Amino acid sequence: MYFICSIVSDLTVCFLLFEKRFRYPFVCFDRGRVRCNRFLFCHESYYIWWTGKHNGILSSGGTCILFSGVSHPDVSDAGGDHLHTGGQYALDSQAEQDQYEGELQCLADRVETPEEKKRLSEAMELSNIREHLKSQDVYIVEVPLRSKNGKYRQKQIRCMYLNQQTGTLLLMLSDVEDIVKEEKEKQEQLEKALKMAEAANEAKTKFLAGMSHEIRTPMNAIIGLNSMIRSSLDDRELVLDYTEKLDSASQYLLALLNDILDMSRIESGSMKLAIRAFEGDKFWDNVNMLAKAQAVMAGVGYSFERRKKISEVYIGDSTRLEQIMVNLINNAVKFTPKGGNVNVSVAEQETDGRVQLTAVVSDNGIGIAKDFLPKVFEIFTQEHEENTRVYGGSGLGLSIARNYARMMDGDITVESAEGKGTVFTVTAKLDFDRRKKARKERTENISFEGKRILLVEDHPLNVIVAKGLLEKKQFEVVTAENGKKAVELVTDAPEYYFDAILMDIRMPVLDGIEAARQIRALDRADVKELPIIAMTANAGDEDRRQTKEAGMNEHLAKPIDPKLLYTTLQKFILP
Helix, strand or coil: CEEEEEEECCEEEEEEECCCCCCCCCCCCCHHHHHCCEEEEEECCEEEEEECCCCCCCCCCCEEEEEECCCCCCCEECCCCCCEECCCCCCCHHHHHHHHHHHHHHHHCCCCCHHHHHHHHHHCCHHHHHHHCCCCCCEEEEEEEECCCCCEEEEEEEEEEEECCCCEEEEEEEECHHHHHHHHHHHHHHHHHHHHHHHHHHHHHHHHHHHHHHHHHHHHHHHHHHHHHHCCCCCHHHHHHHHHHHHHHHHHHHHHHHHHHHHHHHHHCCCCCCCEEEEHHHHHHHHHHHHHHHHHHHCCEEEEEECCCCCCEEEECHHHHHHHHHHHHHHHHHCCCCCCEEEEEEEEEEECCEEEEEEEEEECCCCCCHHHHHHCCCCCCCCCHHHHHHHCCCCCHHHHHHHHHHHCCCEEEEEEECCCEEEEEEEEEEEECCCCCCCCCCCCCCCCCCCEEEEECCCHHHHHHHHHHHHHCCCEEEEECCHHHHHHHHHHCCCCCCCEEEECCCCCCCCHHHHHHHHHCCCCCHHHCCCEEEEECCCCHHHHHHHHHCCCCEEEECCCCHHHHHHHHHHHHCC
16 A cells, blocks of 8 residues: 655645555545544545644654554544545644544553553553664554454554654554464364374374284295195195195285275375276176175175166276175175174166166174274274284275275265174166177187297296296297397397287386387387287386386286286287
8 A cells, every 4th residue: 555645736635545456546635634634534444544744744754553454433424435534633743642542542442451451552652662663674562352242352553664764653453363263273273183193103003013914924824835835745635725725825915915005096096997898797796706705614694685687788897896895795704703694785776877886785793883983984994903813804995995986976884783783885886888798708718829929027936927827828938037138039030920928017127118118119010019918016007007108008917817817818819
């Protein structure tokens, strides 16, 4: 805000140039008003008290006070555009001082205690203000003042020079209650966030301690069983029994690691659904097969009901949907004592051209305590620490399942009572096509005889495993221990010598990403259509994006699922 004054003929004009937020750009007064030597006017929530001599307002050495948000008893409507003036005063310097003290008294009358009144009076003495302004640009006084509703609000008076050369002062009164309140709320939020961070850190510490135990248990079994197999090679039945247990321990370990990786991708926002067509009947048959196996092993009864079928073929992420269902069913089986029952019912309903899936998983197991129910979907949590030791699990499964359901425009809810059982209800939305038949993929009798594949892998054990899987289907396998060797083999080989390349990503000398780029850049016809399939432990969405940009056709995550490996190779190699 700026003050500009000039005298033209018998008319004194005072322009108040406001910031853009003000509706009216200026106001003016005639000489008669100037002679009053005291101006009290307001514009919306701003009140200005000006004292000084009429002949040179800014050079008068008077006092200018700007009150913001303060109702003043002397304000009355003068009839102008939002222009208000006070009474008529002919002031000399003493009267001006008296008037200033009168204005301060108005403020003091709104102070609650005599001590506060005294402090305000002393702080706002003009001599005291000028003394403070010798060493600082702004002198601030804070005081609680009574509002019209009788409540006290924290106010702040900011004192500064409007014109230091003439000694003209500008005093601004503002309400800082909201600022103080906001700062207090921010402090409370910070304290709450700190407590949450500390709780999360504690939960993660407990989680890592539990996971250390959970990972070591199957690892111990794998190492021990491997040793027992080597010492029992002459007993075929015993070896088969050990290998089944070895597979079970391996699958359990893999499930733990997948939970950790999935939760990491979900929290980072990098998890995306893999949308494809799948057969509904086949999907539920597979879910039931896995569920029944778990129930039989636990000595728990199991039933399944599918009340309505909308379509033969659904379109969505069948892998994540299966993960949701298997997680909920396994959870129900895990916490249901022997002789108990787990029931699954599935209903399908067409809504807006999509199928609304509602699956209910109920049990009569140990149930969940009422105070723990709100936390049941939180990460790194189990109702009791001993549950991790007794029942196993990462404490991530339910959180992962709920996140997947919400990614499918659905959700998971829970109802439970201790000692009576638990009911989980999952909803999800899928697309479907009544006319479409899912492609049936058969890999049992498939043969790749006469097909040659380049296996690029630096880890000797992984080479043995992958080569064994490929040779089982009559592939001729050529190996390379790094990306540089792979590029050389393709370059030196005749055109169309290789039918496909299985490429690891992280390798010495030259990684798989750069190797794929260099192969695609070769000046020969076959490399443009040669299938290059990533086979790597780098299974994140960013890794998939990089492999695609490098010119790879597909991305298979380790550990390799043999069936998925064969179906992928079938898609790219066999007609």
